[in-house]
Amino acid sequence: MSDNLAFLNSSADSVAPLLLGCILERQIDDKVIRAKIVETEAYESTDAASHSFKPKTERTSVMFDRYGQLYVYFTYGMHYCMNIVVGPAGHGAAVLIRAAEPLDQASYDILSQNRHGQTGVNMTNGPAKLCQALNINKTLNGHDLREAPLKLLPQPALGPNEIQQTNRIGISRARSLKWRFYIKHSPYISKS
DNA sequence: AGCGGGATTTTCT
């Protein structure tokens, strides 16, 4: 029994760049959205900015599950953000998916509908925008990304010269860590 | 183009 997500069984900062270029396949009723991940951030258990820095709570329990699960949390009173859990059970690490770009016209159209008419990069150039565009909420918290209706399809790793590594965005602690990764020149990144 | 504030609710102190 092979596990095509075995590459997720590592630390968040080493997996985060590997997720760039991978494809999210979201199925809603009879429609399928395909989007390429273009921006990620790593969160580790040793990292003061991570939800897993403190002991496990009901909210954060999925982050301590085995790699390959989806961790969805609710924040700022109105937004969801999606993370891919990495590492072995009990470790407490995940990669935040901050931006993605549609792979075909049909996907583009559905994303635009879910975003209430927004078009272009404004559909998915941020973690909460992406969740709204993919119709992801807490009902998918703990979902296994090997299965429908949301699959992660691995892709060959990008070359180092295609990846930009910088500081994370929107956090107050552990600001010095360079744990944000994005595909250079992608128009869909949340901020340059 | 860039800044400032409001929205809105879960979670933990």
Added chain:
DNA sequence: GAAAATCCCGCTT
């Protein structure tokens, strides 16, 4: 009671 891994709108240059 305050902060939160954010976004959007309106105002000012």
